[in-house]
Amino acid sequence: MNDPKNGMTLIVKTVTRVTVWLIVLYGIYLILHGHLTPGGGFGGGVILALAFLNIMLAYGRDATQKWLNIKFLEDIEAVSATLFLFMGILGIALGGRFLMNFLPKGTPHALFSAGTIPILNILIGIKVAMSLFLVVWVLAGLHEEEGGKK
Amino acid sequence: MPVETWLYFTLGFMILGSIIALEIKDILSSIVAIGVVGLGVSVAFLFLQAPDLAIVQFLFEIFAMIILVRAFVKKDYHAETPARVNGFLVAISMLVIIAIFVSSISVFKLLPPFGQPLFETAQHYVDHGVRETGAVNLVTAIILDYRAYDTLGEVTVLFTAILGTITILRIRNGKNAGRKGA
Amino acid sequence: MILYLMCFALFLVGVYGLLTKRDLIKLILSIAVMGYAVNLFLILFAYKKDAGIPILLEGVVQGSMVDPLPQALVLTSIVIELGTTALLVALAIRLVQKYKTFDITKIRRLFG
Known part of the structure; x- marks a missing residue:
């Protein structure tokens, strides 16, 4: 993990180790409070992807691969997209319309309110985070392959 | 200052930034200039009372810049001979674009003035949105x-x-x- | 009206780049500029004078709000724009690897 050949210098690695969790926390906050404050699934998802990207840039691609299971991330992406569809079909079964808001609405301004909206927000956040991280991951892999050839 | 003044400044800045981005030779400067234009869009969204969009635009701009820099800057781009530009075609394109701009002024005069929107159908969402969805x-x-x-x-x-x-x-x-x- | 015209001018800058530039990266950037102009025009058009953000704040009595519908549509549009940009970048990388040039006039195979 602390191999000096991979990634950036020790200072960057140490700072990254502390700040990445703050970035992840901020992303989760934006996703969970999407129905109360500005933000929501798209913005929070990009912040999560940028946190993963931060790790990849600081530690290098190989070290990241040791403790992030990339295949698992791909699976999560597909599963969250499927669950979005499943929520829609559940709306038909329980409410009568596709993607209907079948859960109780609750009181406004409470965290647990607005029925299915927070659930859909979480699913979109995971989907956006994983797909955007995978794009940069594949791009970075392309570069290392070219560097190896030369 | 009124909102319009800030928006004149931001939009002029964005037009200038995009012209610089398209005309400059160095590719890294070009990508950075496009990033500045995107941040200008984000600021304009803030002035137009759309904080959701401002956050999302800001983050996506950062992401697009990372993708573009990661993809193109490391390649030996500067070894390329600069692309040959056909001056005649450029002049014709400029003339056509200026003609489109001048002739569209009368179309934009038909629109209502800034600050008085045409859309009124969404009033339902504003009136009943919180009661119907809870968000x-x-x-x-x-x-x-x-x-x-x-x-x-x-x-x-x-x-x-x-x-x-x-x-x-x-x-x-x-x-x-x-x-x-x- | 001048604001709408400036936004249209921004769109035309993108069209100018798309018509005259011969460089793959510049073409991608022109498409991005056109996307910004369209998104910004929709939001400019929906702005209501002295209206607040379309979010109810706790314990504050708010007057009129701006129209939330165009904002929702533009939010969707921004995300899709990023997806198309990634796709264009991937295509450009493959073209550069195959033909060893960024100049689209030198890519003879595309002439058909």
Whole structure:
């Protein structure tokens, strides 16, 4: 993990180790409070992807691969997209319309309110985070392959 | 100062930035200039009372810049001979674009003045949105409740675009990709 | 009206780049500029004078709000724009690897 050949210098690695969790926390906050404050699934998802990207840039691609299971991330992406569809079909079964808001609405301004909206927000956040991280991951892999050839 | 003044400044800045981005020779400067234009859009969204959009535009701008820099800057771009430009075609294009701009002024005169929107159909969302969905952020209420079907289509488009990207980038290194799991 | 015209001018800058530039990266950037102009025009058009953000705040009595519907549509549009940009970048990388040039006039195979 602390191999000096991979990634950036020790200072960057140490700072990254502390700040990445703050970035992840901020992303989760934006996703969970999407129905109360500005933000929501798209913005929070990009912040999560940028946190993963931060790790990849600081530690290098190989070290990241040791403790992030990339295949698992791909699976999560597909599963969250499927669950979005499943929520829609559940709306038909329980409410009568596709993607209907079948859960109780609750009181406004409470965290647990607005029925299915927070659930859909979480699913979109995971989907956006994983797909955007995978794009940069594949791009970075392309570069290392070219560097190896030369 | 009124909102219009700030928006004149921001829009002029953006036009200048995009012209610089298209005309400058160095490719890194060009990408950075486009990033500045995107941040100008984000600031304009803030002045236009759309904080949701400002956050999302800001983050996506950062992401697009990372993708572009990662993809193009490390290549030996500067060794290329600069692209040959046909002066005649450029002059014709400029003339056509200026003609379109001048003739469209009369069309824009037909629009209502700034600050008095035409759309009134969305008044229903403003009046009944909180009671019907329970979400106080009306933008979220629209994209995930009233028009969730649109969002499903949008997730599908994003999924397909990313799938296409990953497929195109993996074509040549099929053997490596399987082994590395990338 | 001048704001709408400036936004249209931004769109035309993108069209100018798309028509006259011969460089793959510049073409991608022109498409991005056109996307910004269209998104910004929709939001400019929906702005109501002295209206607040379309979010109810706790304990504050708010007057009129701006229209939330165009904001929702533009939010969708921004995300899709990023997806198309990634796709264009991937295509451009493959073209550069195959033909060893960024100049689209030198890519003879595309002439058909």
